Amino acid sequence: MTELGTRPATVPDAGALAGLRVVEMGFAAAGPLVGKYLANFGAEVIRLESRIAADVFRSTYPPFKNGVVDADHAGMFAFYNDGKMSASLNLKHPNGKALARALIAQADVFVESFTPGTVARLGLDAASLREESPGLIILSSCNQGQTGPHAFHPGYGSQLTALAGFVQLLGDPDSTPVLLYGPYIDYIAVGYGAIAVLAALERRKRTGAGCVIDLSQYEAGLQFLTPSILEFAATGRIPQRNGNADPVASPHGVYRCAGPDRWVALSAWNDAERRTLRYAIDAEGPDLDASVSAWTAMRPRDDVVATFRAAGVRVAPVLSISELFADPQLAHRGMWPRVTHPAIGPMRLMAPPFRLSATPSRQERPGPVFGADNDHVFGELLGLTGEERRSLARDGVFD
């Protein structure tokens, strides 16, 4: 473990978290993206993984580059795990467990996102790890927390997003709700997970003590619904989905433009903004919403956006996913760093959505190929000789 308060001197551009070592075991998005953000700011993040219990993002979740379904062509893994090292380790093997413990003993942070009880069964329970390393910070992230009657109920992010109440608030009133694309709640848990680790590091600077963090992805998600929960608690009204309507702004909506599936989003928040909008389209009738619809429907989206922005109307194009890569503002912020992956080839990563002026994020490596850093991790960090490593490999310790 890095000595407290005396992180080794680092070159200035090594990143805000240079010198921090993280060992990570998990799968899919909710755990591993925490490690990704830490790695983006310079932490050394070692992903321990096994072919025997492979991450679903390595094994089953498409897309795979050119349809080649193997661990190293998995797009999701390469995208979600950039900047990390991969060390392969079979934790069901007694030697595997010992190596994992030795590695965690050298780390500042251990992140895991398995079902509650899994890492303890693998011999990596929090209590004994903390006993060995009092300064260790352990983040356990799972669906509904480590305790409680639903702790062991299986689940995944997109369905947990529904349970928490997000889906209920999405769609037109009095119709079937629609999905929030992907495992929305996972990314909330990722943000709070990283915040929890960083806050625990801050406390460790003062006290020297580590921390065991029990993060329920469900509870993290509910933070984002605080106003809806308070509204129900205070009024007895259950907040309902309401299309694109807003209680203050009007118009406030998404308007069809000329061409297939082209839309703009716009809003007016007071009479002055409504006058600006009226003036921009020479609206005459009393129904401003209908005037806007009629006006946008005849014009190309980007012309609508340019006209409205020039007039001072709040407006944005509804960008498709492919368009995000060409958006000049996101490009200006370096949102999609280009890298070359050994198996996938050229690909894009996702930058953190905040930029630090003095210690910016760096993204030069996509998610590692399976076991890419075994020599470094088991040789240099744990000091195993080549012969020892070959012998362990023959025993299946690195499977």
Next chain:
Amino acid sequence: MVSPTLLGGCRVLDLADLSGAVCGRILADLGADVVKIEPPGGEADRLRPPYLADSWGGTENLERSIPWIAANVNKRGITLDLGSPEGRTLFERLAATARIIVESSPPGRFRALGLEDALAGAIVVSITPYGQDGPLADVQGSDLEVTAASGSLWLAGEVGRAPVRTTQPQSPYWSGMYGAMGALVALQAGPAQRVDVSAQAAMTTVHPPAPVWWDIAGEDHGRTGPFLLGRSVVGSRFRNLWACADGFVSFAIQGGPIGRHTGRMLTEWMAERGAVPPVLAAIDWSAFDNTTLTQTVVDALEAAIAPFLRTLTKSEFYAAVVKRKMLGYPVGDASDALTDPQLAARDFWRTISPVEGLPPLAFPGGFALFDGERPEVTRSAPRPGQHNAEIYGELGVGPADLARLHEAGTV
């Protein structure tokens, strides 16, 4: 608060409106001393509806905005006119006490006010629609526009109809959360610097599978209503939201060990309650692979499952899937969360007055357990200037000076 507090001793000045107030809220939950600074009389976002109901003595009123209260409990609050010379001097003195300053003003405003130097010693989290520089830096945007510009809106809604946003605005929460993450990364690094949060960029991070599909496979995903894409190698979509007797449930035909178990359990459950449709009875779940099913097959399976789910209430469904260890949840709402036995068992809720003097309300408690302790929600949302005497007093501004500053409209 977790003891010893995680961010104890860290002073935060929070000048952000509702587009960024969640950042300070998170830091306050973690034990930072967060001081909300508003213009005299209170900031405009205090009038953001919905309000606590009339029975609470609240109509449209600076102390009754639910979104404002949600984002500002656990903070102290003062007022200050940054437009006045004396106000700027007071701000400089306050800023000298802060490690972190959070703000959401249009890029360049602090420079225009001559306060750039006052910020120079702190980590300054700036939360704006599009970021501090770049072609859109000066463009205004509310939740709807930044969600549109992020691709998130594109992905939500029915095919052929207008994209929709989540009715409770989400971008303030994402921006605030990333602001807090950025502040804490910067705190690890040490030196004063700017954390430049873009709400557009924040909302771009909430749907990563879609960019991967475009980048790796050239597929541009769009709206799919209640269906889930991205689990099939032949492009099939799977229903994920189903009508039940008293609402909706989240359920899907899936593969993998747990998905196959779920399918097997479903047919057992259907058999107990009546009959298993032949199309389901014919499946060998031990070899079931959902990723290669054609849409025709998926549609037939879903047509066989839908009538069964329509007979169940949300609570019947949830009890059964928990008992059988199946994947699936009811589609919850605010009332379901407050009665959830899992949250009760983990002592999730915290009951405090939203504003001093009002009856208590249940708030979501801290977002994680730290060594078994949950960060507390202890402090009601401040009234405009509620802590002026206390905080200006710490700076050596006595009651007489404060009265004069109040008279002058500075606080």
